[in-house]
Amino acid sequence: MAPEADQPLSTPTGEPAWKQRAVERSTQAAKRRAEQRVERFLDAAQAIMAEKGTTDFTVQEVVDRSKQSLRSFYQHFDGKHELLLALFEDAMSKSAEELRALAAQQSDPLDRVRVVVQELFEISRPDLSARQRPLFSDFAMRLLVSHPAEMRVANAPLLALFTELMEELEEADLLRSGFTARRGAALTMQTVMFNAQSSGQEGAHPITAEEIWDYCANGFTMDAPTS
Amino acid sequence: MAPEADQPLSTPTGEPAWKQRAVERSTQAAKRRAEQRVERFLDAAQAIMAEKGTTDFTVQEVVDRSKQSLRSFYQHFDGKHELLLALFEDAMSKSAEELRALAAQQSDPLDRVRVVVQELFEISRPDLSARQRPLFSDFAMRLLVSHPAEMRVANAPLLALFTELMEELEEADLLRSGFTARRGAALTMQTVMFNAQSSGQEGAHPITAEEIWDYCANGFTMDAPTS
DNA sequence: CGGCAAGCCGCAGTAATGTTCTCACCATGG
DNA sequence: CCATGGTGAGAACATTACTGCGGCTTGCCG
Numbered sequence: 001m002a003p004e005a006d007q008p009l010s011t012p013t014g015e016p017a018w019k020q021r022a023v024e025r026s027t028q029a030a031k032r033r034a035e036q037r038v039e040r041f042l043d044a045a046q047a048i049m050a051e052k053g054t055t056d057f058t059v060q061e062v063v064d065r066s067k068q069s070l071r072s073f074y075q076h077f078d079g080k081h082e083l084l085l086a087l088f089e090d091a092m093s094k095s096a097e098e099l100r101a102l103a104a105q106q107s108d109p110l111d112r113v114r115v116v117v118q119e120l121f122e123i124s125r126p127d128l129s130a131r132q133r134p135l136f137s138d139f140a141m142r143l144l145v146s147h148p149a150e151m152r153v154a155n156a157p158l159l160a161l162f163t164e165l166m167e168e169l170e171e172a173d174l175l176r177s178g179f180t181a182r183r184g185a186a187l188t189m190q191t192v193m194f195n196a197q198s199s200g201q202e203g204a205h206p207i208t209a210e211e212i213w214d215y216c217a218n219g220f221t222m223d224a225p226t227s
Numbered sequence: 228m229a230p231e232a233d234q235p236l237s238t239p240t241g242e243p244a245w246k247q248r249a250v251e252r253s254t255q256a257a258k259r260r261a262e263q264r265v266e267r268f269l270d271a272a273q274a275i276m277a278e279k280g281t282t283d284f285t286v287q288e289v290v291d292r293s294k295q296s297l298r299s300f301y302q303h304f305d306g307k308h309e310l311l312l313a314l315f316e317d318a319m320s321k322s323a324e325e326l327r328a329l330a331a332q333q334s335d336p337l338d339r340v341r342v343v344v345q346e347l348f349e350i351s352r353p354d355l356s357a358r359q360r361p362l363f364s365d366f367a368m369r370l371l372v373s374h375p376a377e378m379r380v381a382n383a384p385l386l387a388l389f390t391e392l393m394e395e396l397e398e399a400d401l402l403r404s405g406f407t408a409r410r411g412a413a414l415t416m417q418t419v420m421f422n423a424q425s426s427g428q429e430g431a432h433p434i435t436a437e438e439i440w441d442y443c444a445n446g447f448t449m450d451a452p453t454s
Numbered sequence: 455c456g457g458c459a460a461g462c463c464g465c466a467g468t469a470a471t472g473t474t475c476t477c478a479c480c481a482t483g484g
Numbered sequence: 485c486c487a488t489g490g491t492g493a494g495a496a497c498a499t500t501a502c503t504g505c506g507g508c509t510t511g512c513c514g
Contacts, residue, residue, distance in 0.1 A: 029482085029483090030482090030489090030490085033490085034490090037491095058470085058471060058472080059471080059472065059473085060471080060472090068491080068492080069491060069492045069493065069494095070473085070474095070492090070493085070494085071474090071475090071490090071491065071492065071493080071494095072490080072491060072492075074472095074473070074474075075490075075491085079472075079473075080471095080472070080473095110448070126372065126375075137372050138372055141368040141369065141371065141372055142368065142369070144368065144424060144425060144428070145353065145364045145365055145368055145424070148353075148425070148427065148428040149428075151425070151428055152428050152429070152430065155428075166447070169447075169448075173449070174448060174449055175447060175448070175449070176445060176446070176447055176448060176449055179441075179447055182432060183432065183434065183438060184442075184447045186429055186432075186434065187422060187434065187438070187439070187442050187447075188447065190421060190422050190425050191418045191421070191422060191442075194417060194418070194421030194422070194424075195414060195417050195418060195421070197371060197372070197421075198371060198375070198378070198417050200375065201371070201375040201376075201378055201379050201382075202379070202413055203379060205409060205410065205413075207410065207413065207414065211410060211414070212414070214406075215411075215414050215418075215446065216446055216447065217446045217447060217448045218403060218445070218446040218448060219403070219442065219443055219444045219445040219446035220393070220396075220402060220403055220406055220411045220414075220415065220443065220444060221337070221396075221401060221402070221403060221444045221445060222400070222401055222402070222403055256511085256512095257460085257461085257511095260461090261461095264462095285499085285500060285501085286500080286501065286502085287500080287501095295462085295463085296462065296463045296464065297463090297464085297465090297502085297503095298462070298463060298464080298465095298503085298504095299461085299462055299463075301501095301502065301503075302461080302462080306501075306502075307500095307501070307502095
């Protein structure tokens with residue numbers, strides 16, 4: 001990593017290389033400190049959410065809990081929204097990893113999709129997991145309507161997992177004819193997550209993980225028609 | 228309607244019947260006036276939403292637009308939430324009626340479900356109908372997480388329609404074996420509405436009405452297995 | 455017609471909360 | 485050892501939902 005020849009490319013302003021390196025060294029220490037502070041804000045926010053089971057905490061609470069200052073908070077985050085977004089993206093990619101690990105335990109491609117669908121349904125339902133994952137109910141919904149692009153980014157890891165699983169199905173000729181893996185991945189993922197959201201809203205007949213799997217896999221019509 | 232014998236039942240306080248009737252006559256005029264005021268608030272709110280394409284208006288805006296007073300607003304509504312809820316319930320039952328009329332134009336039970344699914348999808352997508360129906364994106368999502376019981380009430384008309392259509396399918400033996408009409412109705416309705424919500428979030432490959440119908444009807448697996 | 459009760463209005467005021475500003479401080483690096 | 489920039493503490497600001505109060509209008513009743 002001594003790309004002196006490349007320096008001109010990265011210093012179009014005419015700064016000498018040594019100066020850049022010196023500045024960078026200073027910068028990196030500061031960066032570490034900054035990252036640590038950000039970490040503390042993140043941890044504090046997560047702890048508060050775990051306690052209150054909602055994203056309706058105040059910025060002040062996070063600041064107090066993290067033993068830092070409001071001033072510092074706004075130096076590291078563009079606002080409360082950015083904080084929540086960071087936590088949400090993190091939670092989503094962690095969940096995607098967990099689900100991927102779960103899928104890996106199954107040998108049959110169809111079983112892989114099944115366990116992922118059922119587990120995603122469980123961790124997405126508000127009544128059971130709101131306390132542990134308020135981001136999935138509260139924040140995800142608001143993000144979907146107010147910042148769909150950011151939602152798409154946050155969903156990417158999970159969507160990738162579903163796409164892989166669907167492609168496996170495709171290769172094993174287990175996908176319905178004329179059905180694209182990409183579309184099926186998005187449709188299934190969203191169907192599972194959102195139906196989980198409104199489970200418990202269904203008065204006396206809450207939907208179960210088995211039912212949602214059955215539905216996604218087979219639809220509701222007889223096994224032949226559709227025109 | 229001269230149920231004098233029944234009066235004691237409705238006047239346990241001992242008030243004479245004539246007085247009750249007189250009071251009621253006075254009351255009804257006041258009631259009409261009150262309803263008219265409520266109507267004006269409702270209309271103003273709807274107009275503002277149509278212009279701004281969001282539910283993020285202030286109560287003050289509604290008050291100004293309706294040429295009434297803030298004080299009066301809170302005399303007729305418990306708060307902004309109640310206003311939105313009223314508009315939402317109204318929009319939902321109107322949409323349910325429109326969809327029911329649309330279904331009636333089809334003779335085949337499966338076609339009835341299909342047109343309803345496809346049209347519900349279209350009117351629920353945020354990109355096209357946000358301007359006309361911000362309640363369906365904005366408010367519905369928030370209501371789902373913050374007041375699921377109210378959401379259930381608001382959804383009831385639409386759910387009833389889906390249930391009827393599903394029961395028709397059941398009677399015509401077009402429903403998959405071991406599949407309940409009630410569950411299918413809820414699952415399908417929510418799947419359609421929510422997937423519409425996130426359509427357009429799908430970068431370059433937005434889901435279409437045909438695809439969602441295909442998915443709901445048939446799922447993604449081959450036409451035989453599931454174990 | 456005169457008065458009264460109810461409703462309505464305008465306006466100021468409260469509360470909650472996200473965000474920014476002021477200013478002193480201090481720690482880090484040169 | 486000093487200059488710079490991040491930090492802390494708190495005040496200040498902005499927005500918004502909501503409420504209290506006093507006065508005015510309106511419609512009703514005797």
